Amino acid sequence: MNTYKTAEIAHSIGIHPNTVRLYEELGLIPKPKRKANGYRVFTDFHVEQLKFVRTALKVEVLQNGLRKQAIDIIKTSSARNFDRANILTERYLQQIKREQRNAQEAIAITEKLLSGENQEPSNAILTRKETADLLQISMDALRNWEMNGLLTVKRKQNGYRVYTDEDIRRLKIIRSLRCANYSLAAILRMLNALSSDPKADIREVIDTPEENEDIISVCDKLLTSLQYAEKNARVMLVHLEEMKKQFTTNPTL
Template sequence: MNTKTIADYANVHVNTVRLYEQWSYISPVPRAANGYRQYSAVHQQQMMIARLAFRQELIQNNLRKRATKIVQLSGREQFQEALNEATSYFNHLKAEHQFVLEAIHEVEQLLCETPSAPVPLQTHKQMAQRLQLTEETLRNWERNGLYKIERNRQNRRQYYERDYQKLLMIRTLRSAHFSIAAILHLFEQLDNFTPGVDIKNLLNKPKFTQYFLYVTDQLELNLRKAMTDVTEIKQRLSSLIASTHA
């Protein structure tokens, strides 16, 4: 098959096919006597493996690098090694997805808790220590509008228990790689919070008025899609392994 045929099959531009060959994402392509490239069924599979691996823009925890490694191994026709890496990658994605779900669950639990009895005011330094965060991290969250804090007559921040609860929510979501934009959207929706609100749904649907959708805004959804894609990658690699041993 020619370049256009395989490009149409993978739903990419013909230049992308040439780039994938240049980057060794697919095996070296032989040429006919007239100089035209001649692609095989193996190249078809390798193209689809690359497209599936890069379909979800996951940048946290070196996930992109792991996806690239699978594609590179496939391009070198090291299909068994690529399958092993894909299996490991799937398990990593699964763990990341579970972590996100746990973070969302923790937020839901925090929202349903009744704040404890008032405690003495805490300083900026004391709150940072309580949350095991740096003082600069708290200042950064405040600058980005994630929370507002009262100040005393000396213009020093003073924290109440309600502030601790909100900061704990922020810390949980940030540790799960949710973007500041996604968390801001969540808090806007929770201004009139009632028990039973679907936190996961809110995080997966940013406002239409947002000009930019950060990669992590739909992290939970993208992780699920990525696991589906990797499952298909594993199937294609297994098929390639079977064909080489036939």
């Protein structure tokens, strides 16, 4: 049986020793045995479990409980319950695929709304409450979208906001994309691009953050992140099978 010190196992994985200790504290790897002097003693199973953790957390997908699912898979694998971890990973993979479909459907809805297909102008002027009720969203969501620059609303002389057909169409686009977990920054980037070039490729623009954007999250490049998450989930399934073969027959490793 191979054994490793904290620094050795951290070096083999390419992470800081404090990260190893953090994973232990969070229950992502099993607690190692200790020598009389208190030094941790890691095994080959810890090496493989750490690799598994790194794969599972490589892309931080947060929507609809995906992050929690990934953590549950890791902890189940850490307990050497490989069959259960495999089942959870299959469910995780299916959820990722659903999120991908949602993201693609939101783009399709956006394209349809932008084309004006099956939309009849009504020339209606709605209040904020009427608009929120029509779109079945909260007034706080409307305020938030306006504060983040996604929409500029006209006002009456008395200062009250009024929403036109064009505003409603824009809000439907925002709502659809937000329901699919695109970030506000990504949506704003797309809307600005379309204002400059109505023929811009929506999928490319919404998934490609600009270099001057200060903070980039996975929701700012949602399509790519979900693709990577799917790829990593498939790697996790293979890794679980390999660990099952190695560590079920050799439980001391």
